[in-house]
Amino acid sequence: MTNGESQNKLSEQTQAKTHDASVKKTVKKLMLIVFGMFGFGFAMVPLYDVFCDITGLNGKTSNVAASYNAVSVDTERTITVQFLTRTAKGIPWRFEPMINEVKVHPGERKVVKFYAKNESVSNIVGQAVPSVSPGRAAVYFQKIECFCFNNQPLKASEDVEMGLQFYVDVDLPDDVSTITLSYTLYDITSSVDS
Amino acid sequence: MTTDVINDQSEHDPHDGDHHDHKMTGLKRWLYTTNHKDIGSMYLWFSFIMFLTGGVMALVIRAELFQPGLQIIEPDFFNQMTTVHGLIMVFGAIMPAFTGLANWMLPMMVGAPDMALPRLNNWSFWILPFAFAILLSTFFLESGAPNFGWTFYAPLSTTYSNGSTALFVFAVHIMGISSIMGAINIVVTIMNMRAPGMTYMKMPLFVWTFFITAYLLIAVMPVLAGTVTMVLTDTYFGTSFFDAAGGGDPVMFQHIFWFFGHPEVYIMILPAFGIVSTTIPAFARKPLFGYSSMVYATASIAFLSFIVWAHHMFTTGMPLFGELFFMYCTMLIAVPTGVKVFNWAATMWRGSISFETPMLFSIAFVILFTIGGFSGLMLAMTPVDFQYHDTYFVVAHFHYVLVTGALFSIFAGAYYWLPKWTGYMYNDTLSKWHFWCSLVSVNLLFFPMHFLGLAGMPRRIPDYALQFADFNKWVSIGGFAFGLSQLIFLVLVIKCIRGGDKAPAKPWDGAEGLEWTVPSPAPYHTFETPPKID
Numbered sequence: 252m253t254n255g256e257s258q259n260k261l262s263e264q265t266q267a268k269t270h271d272a273s274v275k276k277t278v279k280k281l282m283l284i285v286f287g288m289f290g291f292g293f294a295m296v297p298l299y300d301v302f303c304d305i306t307g308l309n310g311k312t313s314n315v316a317a318s319y320n321a322v323s324v325d326t327e328r329t330i331t332v333q334f335l336t337r338t339a340k341g342i343p344w345r346f347e348p349m350i351n352e353v354k355v356h357p358g359e360r361k362v363v364k365f366y367a368k369n370e371s372v373s374n375i376v377g378q379a380v381p382s383v384s385p386g387r388a389a390v391y392f393q394k395i396e397c398f399c400f401n402n403q404p405l406k407a408s409e410d411v412e413m414g415l416q417f418y419v420d421v422d423l424p425d426d427v428s429t430i431t432l433s434y435t436l437y438d439i440t441s442s443v444d445s
Numbered sequence: 446m447t448t449d450v451i452n453d454q455s456e457h458d459p460h461d462g463d464h465h466d467h468k469m470t471g472l473k474r475w476l477y478t479t480n481h482k483d484i485g486s487m488y489l490w491f492s493f494i495m496f497l498t499g500g501v502m503a504l505v506i507r508a509e510l511f512q513p514g515l516q517i518i519e520p521d522f523f524n525q526m527t528t529v530h531g532l533i534m535v536f537g538a539i540m541p542a543f544t545g546l547a548n549w550m551l552p553m554m555v556g557a558p559d560m561a562l563p564r565l566n567n568w569s570f571w572i573l574p575f576a577f578a579i580l581l582s583t584f585f586l587e588s589g590a591p592n593f594g595w596t597f598y599a600p601l602s603t604t605y606s607n608g609s610t611a612l613f614v615f616a617v618h619i620m621g622i623s624s625i626m627g628a629i630n631i632v633v634t635i636m637n638m639r640a641p642g643m644t645y646m647k648m649p650l651f652v653w654t655f656f657i658t659a660y661l662l663i664a665v666m667p668v669l670a671g672t673v674t675m676v677l678t679d680t681y682f683g684t685s686f687f688d689a690a691g692g693g694d695p696v697m698f699q700h701i702f703w704f705f706g707h708p709e710v711y712i713m714i715l716p717a718f719g720i721v722s723t724t725i726p727a728f729a730r731k732p733l734f735g736y737s738s739m740v741y742a743t744a745s746i747a748f749l750s751f752i753v754w755a756h757h758m759f760t761t762g763m764p765l766f767g768e769l770f771f772m773y774c775t776m777l778i779a780v781p782t783g784v785k786v787f788n789w790a791a792t793m794w795r796g797s798i799s800f801e802t803p804m805l806f807s808i809a810f811v812i813l814f815t816i817g818g819f820s821g822l823m824l825a826m827t828p829v830d831f832q833y834h835d836t837y838f839v840v841a842h843f844h845y846v847l848v849t850g851a852l853f854s855i856f857a858g859a860y861y862w863l864p865k866w867t868g869y870m871y872n873d874t875l876s877k878w879h880f881w882c883s884l885v886s887v888n889l890l891f892f893p894m895h896f897l898g899l900a901g902m903p904r905r906i907p908d909y910a911l912q913f914a915d916f917n918k919w920v921s922i923g924g925f926a927f928g929l930s931q932l933i934f935l936v937l938v939i940k941c942i943r944g945g946d947k948a949p950a951k952p953w954d955g956a957e958g959l960e961w962t963v964p965s966p967a968p969y970h971t972f973e974t975p976p977k978i979d
Binding site for chain 2: 278284286292303380384385386
């Protein structure tokens with residue numbers, strides 16, 4: 252091997268080293284994106300909740316009781332509030348509103364009752380999850396007291412009347428005249444036990 | 446093979462010590478290979494096998510839908526067929542075919558000796574058969590294969606799952622890992638292995654589209670991995686990401702899924718743009734019209750793909766502002782896509798066009814993909830989408846962009862490079878038969894679906910009302926004809942591998958690119974010393 256050849260070989264080796272280093276650098280950067288985006292997928296869960304909380308999109312109502320003080324009542328407007336209930340697959344309860352709709356003025360406090368009966372022979376814990384339609388009315392629908400804030404245990408054949416106390420915020424957009432509140436009842440016995 | 450010795454140079458890169466020209470023999474060659482051409486071939490064969498597997502499922506679906514009423518299969522098995530057909534075609538046929546083309550052609554196009562990460566390359570291929578073995582093994586479960594649609598919406602895949610969710614999730618995880626590794630390899634190769642003098646704006650458009658597609662994959666496949674992980678823990682570990690009873694939200698599933706899902710559809714079409722941008726100039730004998738606008742259009746489509754996902758969800762009760770935002774963003778995509786279609790037309794304009802089979806598939810691609818694009822625009826309009834949603838109109842739309850779009854471009858690419866791969870010219874008559882049979886049958890198969898959808902036939906149902914019977918009969922006939930036409934391609938490829946007229950280094954006189962400067966078939970190792978680019 253002549254001197255020139257070995258020098259050539261040497262410079263090839265250094266070239267290969269810098270090439271390897273830049274390959275490693277690019278791979279590392281790309282792996283960061285991969286892990287970052289995997290995290291982002293999960294970050295979308297809380298982000299989605301925050302987004303829905305702020306904007307009231309998706310008909311999600313607040314899970315915190317609203318306080319009713321110094322609320323002015325707008326007697327000029329009347330809002331129809333309708334109640335819907337449904338039971339999720341696998342919960343043998345009767346669950347229905349005791350009144351199908353009420354008319355309220357914005358700011359006016361109202362109490363309505365829901366009826367639930369465990370029609371099975373076992374003790375079951377139910378959880379009602381509310382949803383408001385149209386979705387953008389959700390942030391204006393204020394619950395002062397709601398059975399949906401807690402779970403509802405019922406023994407076999409037991410029944411209960413559950414109360415909901417609410418008012419509609421006076422800032423409700425003008426074009427909304429009807430609000431539908433829908434409850435879905437889920438069986439959460441297994442997760443409460445454990 | 447006699448060509449093995451052509452590039453046998455005495456000096457070897459010390460870090461690529463295992464790159465000898467003498468390959469191992471038999472099965473070991475394929476198991477241990479780090480050669481981009483071997484891996485590319487394996488990807489292409491694998492995707493073709495998956496294409497036939499998914500195709501058989503499509504034929505089961507079409508056989509059931511040939512007549513109204515339930516004749517052949519149970520509704521639950523029908524759902525398993527639609528689900529697994531979708532999964533296999535998306536993750537098993539189209540995506541690996543593109544990765545295969547990338548493996549074969551990218552290093553040669555940029556003047557590199559191989560992919561940057563050859564061992565990773567081997568691994569990313571070899572985990573794929575396992576992924577699909579797991580997926581297909583679910584058919585042997587007592588409860589059957591996934592039946593919740595390839596979109597695996599919660600709660601169908603969680604609360605109401607038939608017990609196949611865990612295996613489905615593992616399979617998707619492996620597919621995702623394979624795609625991510627393949628994509629990393631593509632990006633690293635393009636960024637670090639280009640021949641001296643090949644600046645980014647001198648890269649062939651094929652390379653550009655794969656570059657951008659690989660970035661999309663790296664960005665969204667991890668999101669898919671996250672989604673299936675949440676589905677897994679919701680189903681088996683008591684979490685409530687998508688379960689309203691525990692404070693979760695099933696609509697959120699759709700948001701997260703489509704945040705992956707919409708870029709995914711561009712992952713399946715951008716490489717197609719790259720292929721026809723290679724073949725059309727070659728057979729029009731003119732350089733590609735508006736090269737840089739093509740690059741920017743591809744990048745714009747990739748960017749826009751991240752902010753349009755909720756157009757899949759117009760009927761979920763989004764607020765008006767959301768519907769308008771996603772509608773306008775979606776329609777905006779028509780602009781860069783239009784740039785591309787007009788550029789292809791302008792490339793052909795006054796060219797001296799010849800109609801070899803790759804060009805036939807490319808022209809069919811431009812026309813039929815545009816039809817799919819237009820039906821996409823119709824679906825993008827929120828008010829009318831309420832009628833079209835979940836009907837056969839949607840099925841017609843995405844089959845036009847994926848079959849006559851992505852698949853036809855893959856055929857165009859395969860016919861274009863087959864002489865380079867095998868060293869032989871394929872049987873021209875057979876290839877024309879394949880094209881014309883495919884063209885006629887694919888339109889018989891998918892065009893009437895537009896009418897069915899507009900008339901209100903819902904998708905993913907094993908039975909339908911009587912007034913849809915005539916169209917469905919024709920669609921089924923088209924389906925079987927299209928499926929059988931693909932066997933012509935199989936015969937043609939096998940014949941082409943076994944022999945034929947010797948292919949010259951550059952069989953197409955208008956073709957451009959470094960891959961045509963090496964002999965046909967391409968030697969096992971190419972460009973060990975980088976070519977000079979002016």
